[in-house]
Amino acid sequence: MSRLIINRRRFLLGSAALGSGLAVSGCDQFDFLAQRDNRVRAVMERANVLTYSAQRALIGDQVLAREYAQSEIRQGMKPNGSTEPTTPEYMFLREANFEPYRLTIKGMVDREVSFSLAELRNMPSRTQITRHDCVEGWSCIAKWTGTPLGPVLDQAGVRPGARYAVYHCFDNIQRTLSGDVLYYTSSDLVDAYHPQSILSYGLNDQALPVSNGAPIRLRIERALGYKQPKYLHTIELVDDLAPFGRGKGGYWEDNGYDWYGGI
Template sequence: MSRLIVNRRRFLLGSAAAGSGLVLSGCNQFDFLAQRGNPVREVIEQANVLTYSAQRALIGDQVLAREYAESEIRQGMKPNGSTEPSTPEYMFLRQANFEPYRLTIKGMVEREVSFSLAELRNMPSRTQITRHDCVEGWSCIAKWTGTPLGPVLDQAGVKPGARFAVYHCFDNIQRTVSGDILYYTSSDLVDAYHPQSILAYGLNDEVLPVSNGAPLRLRIERALGYKQPKYLHTIEIVDDLSPFGRGKGGYWEDNGYDWYGGI
């Protein structure tokens, strides 16, 4: 089983890195990766569905990602992607040392709730040393501390029929003439309730830096890096992903990446 998981990890990292490079390069011959309805892209998307189903069946819902010893932390966590959001809301919070910050849980819940950073830090916490795998081909082992997401969702009361959690961020990952495009991604509720899925506010025994997602970053440890949203401010519980972005479940997913992103 371990060999199967390792081989699948290598395949995912290689294929995802190649695919993302094609999209970002802007080469016209690979425009189909960003074209909804293109038959080649639809074949790839169906393969992603099979991968998701196979991993759920083979690995199980609650199997943990590997955790490491502190001696295996070789460097600081590499900042990647957006490292300094410039939206007015985020800049205000940063100048106020994130004191006014609140995480909101809404959507298909019994009650909409919100929590300050201090309230989240006062909840039971979990610390884990895990490996972050990026589609660009690099990995980094780091120690993360935060509040398990599952019990936070329970305080809102997830309604029957809910299937996904959509994670909304302050990160203005793209600027266009019509305004900023903000980062978002999503997961199913299995990953949201996984014991290693935490709302991280600490990194390597320090307060989470802005460059790594302060004040709060979600860690879904069995997924690739783009499924670890930084600058998180709202979690929306839903039964359908189609109303968000281009309907694929996330910013990068809307641009051709695998929705599941599992390792």
């Protein structure tokens, strides 16, 4: 089983790096990643579905990602991607030390709810020392503290038809002439309810820094780094990912990355 996981990680790192290389270099020989009706892309997407189903079946829903000892933390958590959002909403919250912040749970729920940062910190917490694996090829061990996501979702009453959680962020990852493109990603409810999926507000025994996603960064520890959304403000429960972005379930997923991103 471990060999399967390692091989899958190598495949994902390679394919995601290929997609990011396309975005940076503009090399037209890989234009199929942006062509939703391209046959090669369709084959890759079917392979993603197969590996997602196989990993779910072989590993199980509740198996934990490896956790490490405190002594294995040898450096600070490397910031990557956006490190300082400039949306007016985020800049206002940061200036106010995130006191007006609210995390909203909405969509296919019995009742829409929202929680302040103080309320999230007062809920039962979990601390875990895990390894962050980035598609850029680096990894880093860090200690994360936060509120388990599952019980927070339960407070909203997730409806039986919900299949996915969509994570909306303040992160204006891309600026265009028509306005900011905000980061989002998603997971199925298995990952949302996994015991190591936490709404993290602490990093290495300190408050989560802005560069690492303050005030809240979701940690889905059995997934690659781009599935760990920073600057999270809303979680939307849905039965279909098609209405969001280009319909692939996330900003990077819309640009050719694997939706599942599991390791």
